[in-house]
Amino acid sequence: MEGLLTRCRALSTWATCSHQLSRYISHRCHHSAPGRGQRLILSRMFQPQNLREDQVLSVEGKSSDLTCKSQRLMLQVGLILPASPGCYHLLPYTVRAMEKLVRVIDQEMQGIGGQKISMPSLSPAELWQITNRWDLMGKELLRLRDRHGKEYCLGPTHEEAITALIASQKKLSYKQLPFLLYQVTRKFRDEPRPRFGLLRSREFYMKDMYTFDSSPEAAQQTYGLVCDAYCSLFDRLGLRFIKAQADVGSIGGTMSHEFQLPVDIGEDRLAVCPSCSFSANVETLGLSQKNCPACQGPLTETKGIEVGHTFYLGTKYSSIFNAQFTNAHGKPSLAEMGCYGLGVTRILAAAIEVLSTEDCIRWPRLLAPYQVCLIPPKAASKEEAAAELMGHLYDHITEALPQLHGEVLLDDRTHLTIGNRLKDANKLGYPFVIIAGKRALEDSAHFEVWCQNTGEVLFLTKEGVMEFLTQVQVV
Ligand SMILES: [Zn+2]
Secondary structure (H helix, E strand, O other), rough: OOOOEOOOOOOOOOOOOHHHHHHHHHHHHHOOOOOOOOOHHHHOOOOOOOOHHHHHHHHHOOHHOOOOOOHHHHHHOOOOEEEEEEEEEHHHHHHHHHHHHHHHHHHHHEEEEEEEEOOOOOHHHHHHHHHOOHHOOOHEEEEEOOOOOEEEEEEEHHHHHHHHHHOOOOOOOOHHEEEEEEEEEEEEEEOOOOOOOHEEEEEHHHHHHEEOOOOOHHHHHHHHHHHHHHHHHHHOOOOOOEEEEEOOOOOOEEEEEEEEEEEEOEEEEEEOOOOOEEEHHHHHHOOOOOOOOOOOOOOOEEEEEEEEEEEEEEEEEHHHHHHHOOOOOEEEEEEEEEEEEEEEHHHHHHHHHHOOOOOOOOOOOOHHOOOEEEEEOOOOOOOHHHHHHHHHHHHHHHEEEEEEEEOEEEOOOOOOOOOHHHHHHHHHHHOEEEEOOOHHOOOOOOOEEEEOOOOOEEOOOOOHHHHHHHOOOOO
8 A cells, every 4th residue: 555655765875866766766666565764755646746727627527617616726736536427536645635534533423422334335225215215315316226126226325224224123222322323435416417526526425423312302412412523523624614503304303403614615505693603504594584583683694515414313214114222111212313414525625625725725734635745955956965864854754753654745856946846735735845955055954844824934953843843733
């Protein structure tokens, strides 16, 4: 998996690591096991960074289809590539960011007692016919038939599957509840008009949690816990969000909230009260309502991208599938349910949409695919001797700061100027870019440290860089 690592460290004279030589080393080390002392180099990344804008347009379709910033930027720097309408290849940087996001989600879900499972994407029609959603979901369900003529859909959500699974457990006791079961899997929706890249695609990653409680009071408490965990997640990612009252839609139940990231291209209209914490989806509120139901103050409207949705379901599904447990009086009782979704790929794209400038990607710092990019001087330039210092710095960082192992990338494209490589690094949004330029050759060598999220530029000695990097959080 880490075949992209190469062993440059074996070279005592790293400064002579010319383009040709580094190619030789990459080749020679390609089959060796990764490990300590191996360097991650940019030239071997599977990242079509050289895609020009006109090429992007020709692969994605007409330029008018590139309707949002995150889609355009993600295509330009090779984070995603279109496969078919509404379906994308996720390239290495994106998968790294997504794996980090899933780790943060796991921490939050397991922090409230969540247990991770994985249910099949292929979902038999009978299950959906029991709840009548085989018909109700209409064309949104992506349906297919196997060789025996048996009908299936590719699951967009799993209320039926999980409730049937719980119902199959005949000896559940109230003492075992609550169960908070969740998965992070690919979901499918036959979008009539997929658009905005990963924001509205036909195949996407979602975290869906289903909870089973022994009483309505306990289920309400669980509902609150999951909502708090969602708030904590978005806080940790540094994303401003709105928790809005929402419609229960085709999922059903009695109470629902949406977690929305406010942004202009958002397709949801939200009514927000500036004087209290009330907010609701306009669809829920009714178009005529101009005043806040909580404090009667005037409501303002904003647009949002829905990144999470919570539903208090009660016994809507457990009564259909007979998902029961034995209560404290020894009697069978229906489980009180909730379901809770987070759009994983959508959070990634929405975060990029919200945080980036028109030309440069910015990530929630915890999710950046690589935390640090090192830029050594151009080959055959006046500063070339500083390349060796940069090599030492790389090894020193990964040895002394084990949390940054695998997080430091060396931009070895030394045929390019520092300026050109800095421009690429700025576009890709590594939180920290460290340059060995002129001042690296002074008596006390100084590196140039760019903090991309704050725009600060610092000149630090090697010790200063090490001290500075101890603050970098990695999930
Ligand atoms: Zn209000």
